[in-house]
Amino acid sequence: MKRLSTLSGYDMLAIQMLYKGAVAGFIYPNFIIRSTEGAYWIPIAVWAAGALLSSWIFSRLLAQLNGEKLIAGIHASIGGIWTCVICLPVIFFLLTALVVMLRAYTEVITMTMLPTTPIAFLNGMLIAPAILALAGMMPIVRAARVFFLLTLLLTLVLLIVGLSDVHWITGAPWIRTNGDFLLDKRFYAASFIWMGFVITSLIGPHTRHSARRNWKMYSAALLCTLPLIMGYIYLPVMTFGRELSKRLTFPFISKMDSISHYWILFENLTAIFVSVTMFYLFIVIALKLHAIGEMVAVIMPRANKRWIHSGAFLVVYASATLLVSWRVVENITILTIGLRLYVMFVFPLFGLLALAYGRRAGKEGAL
């Protein structure tokens, strides 16, 4: 029964698309819309290229592994202390990402559907993905497959319905850009949406073959989700115009609110959007928690897996509950830009160095 439990191509596609779906829906459009006066697809495309580069570096790194897990491989090469040093920022990044994600989502819920339900109670929903994370990678993948089917279907429906009342001319300018986004911190803050490959790299064993396949599937997922991301950004813009969209905290949610058709069964499409986002979110939170669990398990081999996960759960829950306001959530995303850039570009380079060092040390040891 001990098959090598790597992700299949389809699983990778599903997980990556779920990741994008989970993060692209609420904070992201606002960041992009406010970051530039020019065409919105340009900052998206710039980051997509960045994501491809980052994932390519990662895939080179993963290709060095022989059915090991990434962190375990690094640990074997350079020992515990150095692994700690290069991994701590990654763990910290995962934790902040979890906090932001959870809090942003519960904030959306209180802003739209359940205005008086306490955030502390809503944050409790973290328990479901936490249990899933504890159950291991294959259960996450299986749940991801089911959620992927559900969410893909519903998201497509929402996007297609969202095409009503759209005026293409409002989306202009389509080509013009003056590069103003490069100076805007929100542009860099929006990088969190492109971290999908990092998370799948951190979990599960990898081989040369699986690394190449994963990278291909990641690129495919990137292409598939571009329409989704574009939809999240351009649909509100083309409905409300740029001026109003800039003022909206969640442009896509307001867009969903504005749709009214005689034949739509539900009056309130926002409810469906928020529900679908929950599916997206659960998988991504579970993956991140699992990644944290695996990393900590490598660094502290004697720790009980259950305690690690409980600890991560408590930290995320407490910090998400203690955050004061939406502003803080936004600020955290902006403050952790450096962390994300480290994880996307510097960490895999360190990893490559570490593995190369480990191989040389191994050779010298053999000689």
Next chain:
Amino acid sequence: MSTSGYGRAMMLLLCLPIVFVAGCWDSKDIDNRLMLGVMGLEKRSVDSPLNVWFRFPLPKGAQDGTTSKQDFFTTSQYGQTVSDAMNKVRYKLPKALDPSSTRAILLDESLAKTGVDPYLEFAIRERSVPLDAVVAVIRGNMERIFTHANPTGELTGIYTKLFFEKYAGGIPRKNRTMLWEVYAKLYNPLHSNLIPLLTEGKQNSYVLAGNAIFVKDKLVGELNLDESLLYEIFTHRFHDSEVELMSKSDIRIVHNHTRVSTSFKDGKPIIRLDTSLVTTLIDSSRYRRQNASEVVAEFEADLNAHAKSMFEKTQRLGADVFGFGDRFRSRLQPSEYEKWPEMFKHAEISYSFRVDLRNTGLEFLD
């Protein structure tokens, strides 16, 4: 997780408090809510406070099937803002006020003239009133509209919605405008609002009188019904068929297409509209015989006259209700957007119509 009954019992015990949480927050049973159907904002003069009218449809009791009972309840409340009025009206109500299903927001003409912006923001910020509620300007006495029963018998609120909806009483001239459109155009310097204008009806609740032109958030003029028809054609909002009455014969427009081409010359926007209409004849004058080409020529003359008066009116006011400005987004710098209303005043607008008379109905014309 242990297999013992003890572990299972512990889990159940842990889950039990959650069940007691049921109904703690945000839970109000539907029969304990008063669903708001229509809301009316009225302001008699600049200094007087806002008067908000509320009309609640009442559920028909299952026990007494008789409809003799009044099926709605109306109340009004003064307040500084809509939210303020809503809070105050709660002092009077036995059940929870629930504006989440509001179908229509009626604005008083005098309020529209002083500016609507301060009174609409609550809707999008708090997400209390649905963004797809229909907005209309009312000329005349709002009290009568709110306190009298709908003669056609529909539930209140639904009546106003049906009045505009394409699947029911909506016709192109009615220019259905939803709350989010109003709100979006308030912020968009390139596009002005055009909101249907209703007057109090004699036998009915209200009658369509025209469409009110807004500059920023203030009502400044109106388009009459025939001009509204052209507005609908030029802005691609015209989807159904519509009857155009002429002096001698009546024509139905069954299909229309407008091509808008824009350019920019010497800081002056140039807008060219080419419209093709497919029509059918539905009634001809018996007194003066006309052939098809005469009918078409007369129709074109009519259209040109309406278009001329419409563009004159809007350009004079600097109100780009057509959204031509959006077509200049790429050509203007974002900083220049604010100047658009001025530019629109001097824009060169030309239009041409191509009318095809597809058939003359089941009877030949000559």
Next chain:
Amino acid sequence: MRDILASIYRLTEQPDSVPLLGLLNEAFADSSDYRASLIGAVEGEELYLCYLDSLCSTEKLEFLLGDESGGDLSFRLSRYSGAGLMEGEFQRCEIAVCSGSAVLCKQSSSAGLILPLAENQQRGIGSPVTENVLQGPMNAFIESLDVNTALIRQQIHSSKLKMWETVIGTASHTRVALYYYADAIDPELLSDLQDRIAEIRIESIQDSAQFLRILMSRKRFHLFPLAISTERPDRVSMDLLKGKAIIMIDGSPFALSIPSVYTDFWHSPEDKYVNPFVTNFLLTLRFLAMFINLFLPALYVALTSINVDVNRLEISLAAAASREGVPYPVFVETLLMLIMIDFITEAGLRLPKTVSSTVTMVGGVVLGQAIIQANIVSNLLIIVVAATAITNFIVIDYQMGLVQRILKYFIVAGASIAGLLGIVFCFACLIIYLSCIETFGTPYLTSLWPKKNKVT
């Protein structure tokens, strides 16, 4: 066939051991249906026949015990018509007697001859009770393992169909059989199953569903049924060829098909016999029914107490009108009604057919009408609850249907806490739970049972 007389001569006497007859008499001391009758003498030693009157076929014993047959003992013995005979010590003899054989022994011999003369009490092969189909094979398993084996063998005429048998239960000594199709089965699954069955230590076993529970008991508690129990030979043969293992136990007409994944529970054997478009339509119908059954009451709660803005004003007003005068919160009202309809279902199930229709009538129509008039629940809810009950009967597998009946309360609780989001949360939890389950090494949530090991 060995000569029975010669065998009797060979029955040994070991002087140091207690004679078999004495041991048997002692073991069956207080059993009134135990007989040890003297049938004659061979070489001066008395020959006894020990058997249980209730299990042994009296017709087959006629040759030994019949008065009128008369004649020489050797002549009578030569008329023995049973299938084979064995020699055995006390332990084997005791078990043999318990399972209906007769033991022939000399008074002082330490071993006896076992004559398999059992006559099992069993009903004839009938049509399936729980899995009705309109078209397709109409026979069903019965309580006898041998007959069931024959039924399976009649479906698959191949030497590749293997059967492994063992006995389980320290008291019941129940025969348990494991069938598999040699080319299709995953050998790991097979050895795993055999190991698990060998590990079972239990006093007795009555039904195959119970056997499944025991088989899984070392794992944590499972809500969902992990193996389909079927009484249809055609379904069993289909599953065998798909590479599943089938477990049957003697005395139960239900076969366990292992491993079964979630989607298997939604297939009726009939699906294979009709046009694939119809099959897909039926499958869609079933899944739709599942969703309605799970979510309809919860949606009612969510839409009438929390997310009122999701439905149209017209619906809201109708719902408000129907709830006018109902003194309880929606949540309580719904729970009340759901429990009521479960009472009615359960009452109808356990009663004889003639009475149950009356119960359904009284429960459904009279009670429903009265409860509305008494203003205890709204009439919209009656529609909801009735639809929920009907959709529950569409579930193919009985055990899955029971699970659904429980789950709907869980989802209603979620809806009453957080409305639509509560429903979605509960649904997500359900999927998460399902994706964590594995049945015998196969994930429960695989959509397709992989056709592996086809190429060997």
